[in-house]
Amino acid sequence: xxxxxxxxxxxxxxxxxxxxxxxxxxxxxxxxxxxxxxxxxxxxxxxxxxxxxxxxxxxxxxxxxxxxxxxxxxxxxxxxxxxxxxxxxxxxxxxxxxxxxx
Amino acid sequence: xxxxxxxxxxxxxxxxxxxxxxxxxxxxxxxxxxxxxxxxxxxxxxxxxxxxxxxxxxxxxxxxxxxxxxxxxxxxxxxxxxxxxxxxxxxxxxxxxxxxxxxxxxxxxxxxxxxxxxxxxxxxxxxxxxxxxxxxxxxxxxxxxxxxxxxxxxxxxxxxxxx
Numbered sequence: 001x002x003x004x005x006x007x008x009x010x011x012x013x014x015x016x017x018x019x020x021x022x023x024x025x026x027x028x029x030x031x032x033x034x035x036x037x038x039x040x041x042x043x044x045x046x047x048x049x050x051x052x053x054x055x056x057x058x059x060x061x062x063x064x065x066x067x068x069x070x071x072x073x074x075x076x077x078x079x080x081x082x083x084x085x086x087x088x089x090x091x092x093x094x095x096x097x098x099x100x101x102x
Numbered sequence: 103x104x105x106x107x108x109x110x111x112x113x114x115x116x117x118x119x120x121x122x123x124x125x126x127x128x129x130x131x132x133x134x135x136x137x138x139x140x141x142x143x144x145x146x147x148x149x150x151x152x153x154x155x156x157x158x159x160x161x162x163x164x165x166x167x168x169x170x171x172x173x174x175x176x177x178x179x180x181x182x183x184x185x186x187x188x189x190x191x192x193x194x195x196x197x198x199x200x201x202x203x204x205x206x207x208x209x210x211x212x213x214x215x216x217x218x219x220x221x222x223x224x225x226x227x228x229x230x231x232x233x234x235x236x237x238x239x240x241x242x243x244x245x246x247x248x249x250x251x252x253x254x255x256x257x258x259x260x261x262x263x264x265x
Contacts (some may be wrong), residue, residue, distance in 0.1 A: 006151070011208040013121055016118075016124070016201065022201070024190060034105070035183065035215060046153050057153070059239075065232070066243060068164070068249055076254050080259075
Protein backbone atom coordinates (compact mmCIF):
# COMPACT_ATOMS: atom_id res chain seq x y z
CA UNK A 1 0.00 0.00 0.00
CA UNK A 2 1.13 3.49 -0.69
CA UNK A 3 1.64 5.95 2.16
CA UNK A 4 -0.09 8.54 0.01
CA UNK A 5 -3.46 6.74 0.29
CA UNK A 6 -3.59 7.39 4.01
CA UNK A 7 -2.22 10.91 3.75
CA UNK A 8 -4.80 11.78 1.09
CA UNK A 9 -7.65 10.37 3.18
CA UNK A 10 -6.43 12.32 6.21
CA UNK A 11 -6.05 15.48 4.14
CA UNK A 12 -9.59 15.10 2.83
CA UNK A 13 -11.00 14.68 6.34
CA UNK A 14 -8.98 17.70 7.48
CA UNK A 15 -10.36 19.90 4.72
CA UNK A 16 -13.93 18.74 5.33
CA UNK A 17 -13.41 19.63 9.00
CA UNK A 18 -12.07 23.08 8.09
CA UNK A 19 -15.13 23.64 5.90
CA UNK A 20 -17.37 22.62 8.81
CA UNK A 21 -15.66 25.02 11.19
CA UNK A 22 -16.00 27.86 8.70
CA UNK A 23 -19.53 27.22 7.48
CA UNK A 24 -21.47 25.97 10.50
CA UNK A 25 -22.96 28.33 13.03
CA UNK A 26 -24.31 25.84 15.55
CA UNK A 27 -21.59 25.55 18.21
CA UNK A 28 -22.02 21.78 18.72
CA UNK A 29 -21.58 21.19 14.99
CA UNK A 30 -18.40 23.27 15.03
CA UNK A 31 -17.05 21.04 17.81
CA UNK A 32 -17.90 17.97 15.70
CA UNK A 33 -15.92 19.44 12.80
CA UNK A 34 -12.97 19.94 15.14
CA UNK A 35 -13.18 16.23 15.96
CA UNK A 36 -12.89 15.47 12.24
CA UNK A 37 -9.71 17.56 12.09
CA UNK A 38 -8.18 15.85 15.14
CA UNK A 39 -8.96 12.41 13.72
CA UNK A 40 -7.25 13.24 10.44
CA UNK A 41 -4.17 14.24 12.40
CA UNK A 42 -4.26 10.88 14.20
CA UNK A 43 -4.36 8.99 10.91
CA UNK A 44 -1.36 11.01 9.74
CA UNK A 45 0.62 10.31 12.90
CA UNK A 46 0.03 6.56 12.73
CA UNK A 47 0.61 6.27 8.97
CA UNK A 48 3.85 8.24 9.02
CA UNK A 49 5.00 6.26 12.04
CA UNK A 50 4.44 2.98 10.19
CA UNK A 51 6.31 4.40 7.22
CA UNK A 52 9.34 5.13 9.40
CA UNK A 53 9.62 1.60 10.77
CA UNK A 54 8.47 -0.40 13.78
CA UNK A 55 9.96 1.76 16.56
CA UNK A 56 8.57 4.93 15.06
CA UNK A 57 5.20 3.21 14.56
CA UNK A 58 4.98 2.79 18.33
CA UNK A 59 5.90 6.45 18.84
CA UNK A 60 3.20 7.51 16.38
CA UNK A 61 0.62 5.45 18.22
CA UNK A 62 1.63 6.92 21.58
CA UNK A 63 1.25 10.43 20.21
CA UNK A 64 -2.13 9.50 18.78
CA UNK A 65 -3.19 8.33 22.23
CA UNK A 66 -2.12 11.71 23.63
CA UNK A 67 -4.11 13.49 20.92
CA UNK A 68 -7.17 11.39 21.80
CA UNK A 69 -6.80 12.34 25.47
CA UNK A 70 -6.47 16.03 24.62
CA UNK A 71 -9.50 15.75 22.32
CA UNK A 72 -11.56 14.28 25.14
CA UNK A 73 -10.55 17.17 27.42
CA UNK A 74 -11.28 19.67 24.64
CA UNK A 75 -14.77 18.33 24.03
CA UNK A 76 -15.56 18.38 27.73
CA UNK A 77 -14.49 22.00 28.14
CA UNK A 78 -16.02 23.01 24.81
CA UNK A 79 -19.43 21.59 25.63
CA UNK A 80 -19.29 23.20 29.09
CA UNK A 81 -18.65 26.57 27.44
CA UNK A 82 -21.45 25.94 24.93
CA UNK A 83 -23.83 25.13 27.80
CA UNK A 84 -22.81 28.34 29.56
CA UNK A 85 -23.42 30.38 26.40
CA UNK A 86 -26.79 28.68 25.98
CA UNK A 87 -27.73 29.45 29.58
CA UNK A 88 -26.78 33.11 29.25
CA UNK A 89 -28.14 33.84 25.79
CA UNK A 90 -30.68 31.03 25.16
CA UNK A 91 -28.99 30.33 21.81
CA UNK A 92 -25.82 28.61 20.62
CA UNK A 93 -25.76 30.46 17.33
CA UNK A 94 -22.11 31.46 16.93
CA UNK A 95 -22.93 34.43 14.72
CA UNK A 96 -24.85 35.94 17.64
CA UNK A 97 -22.02 35.45 20.12
CA UNK A 98 -20.27 38.68 19.16
CA UNK A 99 -19.87 40.34 22.56
CA UNK A 100 -16.14 40.89 22.04
CA UNK A 101 -16.46 42.17 18.48
CA UNK A 102 -14.75 45.57 18.23
CA UNK B 103 -2.33 -7.02 -0.58
CA UNK B 104 -5.41 -6.71 -2.77
CA UNK B 105 -7.70 -7.35 0.17
CA UNK B 106 -6.08 -4.50 2.08
CA UNK B 107 -6.66 -2.13 -0.78
CA UNK B 108 -10.30 -3.17 -1.14
CA UNK B 109 -10.82 -2.68 2.60
CA UNK B 110 -9.13 0.69 2.42
CA UNK B 111 -11.29 1.73 -0.52
CA UNK B 112 -14.52 0.80 1.25
CA UNK B 113 -13.41 2.56 4.45
CA UNK B 114 -12.30 5.66 2.58
CA UNK B 115 -15.56 5.85 0.64
CA UNK B 116 -17.73 5.49 3.75
CA UNK B 117 -15.60 7.96 5.71
CA UNK B 118 -15.53 10.54 2.96
CA UNK B 119 -19.27 10.48 2.32
CA UNK B 120 -20.07 10.47 6.05
CA UNK B 121 -17.65 13.32 6.73
CA UNK B 122 -19.31 15.40 4.03
CA UNK B 123 -22.71 14.59 5.52
CA UNK B 124 -21.48 15.66 8.97
CA UNK B 125 -20.77 19.15 7.70
CA UNK B 126 -23.74 19.47 5.35
CA UNK B 127 -26.69 17.68 6.96
CA UNK B 128 -29.63 19.75 8.13
CA UNK B 129 -30.25 17.60 11.20
CA UNK B 130 -28.05 17.98 14.27
CA UNK B 131 -28.63 14.44 15.55
CA UNK B 132 -27.90 12.97 12.13
CA UNK B 133 -24.60 14.87 12.12
CA UNK B 134 -23.64 13.14 15.38
CA UNK B 135 -24.61 9.74 13.96
CA UNK B 136 -22.64 10.33 10.75
CA UNK B 137 -19.73 11.32 12.98
CA UNK B 138 -19.95 7.83 14.50
CA UNK B 139 -19.46 6.35 11.02
CA UNK B 140 -16.39 8.50 10.41
CA UNK B 141 -14.89 7.60 13.79
CA UNK B 142 -15.51 3.88 13.22
CA UNK B 143 -13.84 4.24 9.82
CA UNK B 144 -10.82 5.81 11.49
CA UNK B 145 -10.68 2.80 13.82
CA UNK B 146 -10.73 0.56 10.74
CA UNK B 147 -7.87 2.53 9.21
CA UNK B 148 -5.90 2.06 12.44
CA UNK B 149 -6.43 -1.70 12.13
CA UNK B 150 -5.18 -1.55 8.53
CA UNK B 151 -2.10 0.21 9.90
CA UNK B 152 -1.62 -2.59 12.45
CA UNK B 153 -2.42 -0.34 15.41
CA UNK B 154 -5.00 -2.49 17.11
CA UNK B 155 -4.72 -1.01 20.60
CA UNK B 156 -5.31 2.44 19.15
CA UNK B 157 -8.34 1.15 17.23
CA UNK B 158 -9.90 -0.18 20.43
CA UNK B 159 -9.14 3.08 22.26
CA UNK B 160 -10.66 5.00 19.36
CA UNK B 161 -13.91 3.04 19.64
CA UNK B 162 -14.01 3.23 23.44
CA UNK B 163 -13.14 6.90 23.82
CA UNK B 164 -14.60 8.47 20.70
CA UNK B 165 -17.68 6.41 19.93
CA UNK B 166 -18.31 5.41 23.51
CA UNK B 167 -17.71 8.70 25.27
CA UNK B 168 -17.29 11.70 23.03
CA UNK B 169 -20.28 11.05 20.77
CA UNK B 170 -22.45 10.46 23.82
CA UNK B 171 -21.16 13.77 25.18
CA UNK B 172 -22.16 15.41 21.89
CA UNK B 173 -25.63 13.91 22.10
CA UNK B 174 -25.93 15.25 25.66
CA UNK B 175 -24.80 18.64 24.41
CA UNK B 176 -27.45 18.59 21.68
CA UNK B 177 -30.08 17.59 24.20
CA UNK B 178 -29.10 20.13 26.89
CA UNK B 179 -28.92 23.06 24.49
CA UNK B 180 -32.35 22.07 23.15
CA UNK B 181 -31.05 22.15 19.64
CA UNK B 182 -33.94 21.70 17.24
CA UNK B 183 -34.33 17.98 16.62
CA UNK B 184 -35.30 17.35 13.02
CA UNK B 185 -34.59 19.24 9.85
CA UNK B 186 -33.70 22.88 10.27
CA UNK B 187 -32.50 25.13 7.52
CA UNK B 188 -30.64 27.44 9.85
CA UNK B 189 -27.45 25.57 10.74
CA UNK B 190 -25.03 27.20 8.32
CA UNK B 191 -23.89 30.79 8.24
CA UNK B 192 -23.62 32.85 5.08
CA UNK B 193 -19.99 31.91 4.39
CA UNK B 194 -20.54 28.49 2.88
CA UNK B 195 -19.19 29.41 -0.53
CA UNK B 196 -16.09 31.03 0.91
CA UNK B 197 -15.60 28.11 3.29
CA UNK B 198 -15.83 25.64 0.41
CA UNK B 199 -13.31 27.63 -1.61
CA UNK B 200 -10.88 27.74 1.33
CA UNK B 201 -11.29 24.00 2.00
CA UNK B 202 -10.79 23.07 -1.66
CA UNK B 203 -7.74 25.33 -1.91
CA UNK B 204 -6.31 23.77 1.25
CA UNK B 205 -6.97 20.27 -0.11
CA UNK B 206 -5.23 21.15 -3.35
CA UNK B 207 -2.19 22.59 -1.61
CA UNK B 208 -1.98 19.74 0.91
CA UNK B 209 -2.41 17.09 -1.76
CA UNK B 210 0.21 18.65 -3.99
CA UNK B 211 2.77 19.05 -1.21
CA UNK B 212 2.19 15.54 0.16
CA UNK B 213 2.33 14.00 -3.30
CA UNK B 214 5.55 15.87 -3.94
CA UNK B 215 7.07 14.51 -0.75
CA UNK B 216 5.58 11.02 -0.40
CA UNK B 217 4.06 10.27 -3.80
CA UNK B 218 5.95 7.03 -4.44
CA UNK B 219 6.53 5.99 -0.84
CA UNK B 220 5.29 2.48 -0.08
CA UNK B 221 4.43 1.32 3.41
CA UNK B 222 6.68 -1.47 4.67
CA UNK B 223 5.09 -4.75 5.75
CA UNK B 224 3.27 -3.87 8.92
CA UNK B 225 4.40 -5.48 12.11
CA UNK B 226 1.56 -5.55 14.62
CA UNK B 227 2.32 -3.27 17.55
CA UNK B 228 1.03 -5.16 20.57
CA UNK B 229 -0.53 -3.31 23.47
CA UNK B 230 2.45 -4.26 25.60
CA UNK B 231 4.86 -2.48 23.25
CA UNK B 232 2.74 0.66 23.35
CA UNK B 233 2.48 0.47 27.12
CA UNK B 234 6.21 0.05 27.60
CA UNK B 235 6.81 3.05 25.36
CA UNK B 236 4.32 5.22 27.26
CA UNK B 237 5.73 4.33 30.66
CA UNK B 238 9.41 4.57 29.74
CA UNK B 239 10.18 7.06 26.99
CA UNK B 240 7.03 9.15 27.25
CA UNK B 241 6.32 9.02 30.96
CA UNK B 242 6.59 12.79 31.45
CA UNK B 243 4.18 13.69 28.63
CA UNK B 244 1.88 11.01 30.04
CA UNK B 245 1.89 12.67 33.46
CA UNK B 246 1.32 16.06 31.87
CA UNK B 247 -1.68 14.63 29.98
CA UNK B 248 -3.12 13.21 33.18
CA UNK B 249 -2.83 16.59 34.92
CA UNK B 250 -4.40 18.21 31.85
CA UNK B 251 -7.34 15.79 32.00
CA UNK B 252 -7.81 16.50 35.69
CA UNK B 253 -7.72 20.26 35.05
CA UNK B 254 -10.21 19.87 32.20
CA UNK B 255 -12.53 17.83 34.43
CA UNK B 256 -12.45 20.40 37.22
CA UNK B 257 -12.73 23.23 34.71
CA UNK B 258 -15.76 21.73 32.99
CA UNK B 259 -17.51 21.28 36.34
CA UNK B 260 -16.69 24.86 37.40
CA UNK B 261 -17.78 26.35 34.06
CA UNK B 262 -21.05 24.45 33.78
CA UNK B 263 -22.04 24.77 37.44
CA UNK B 264 -25.10 26.84 38.29
CA UNK B 265 -24.35 29.30 41.06
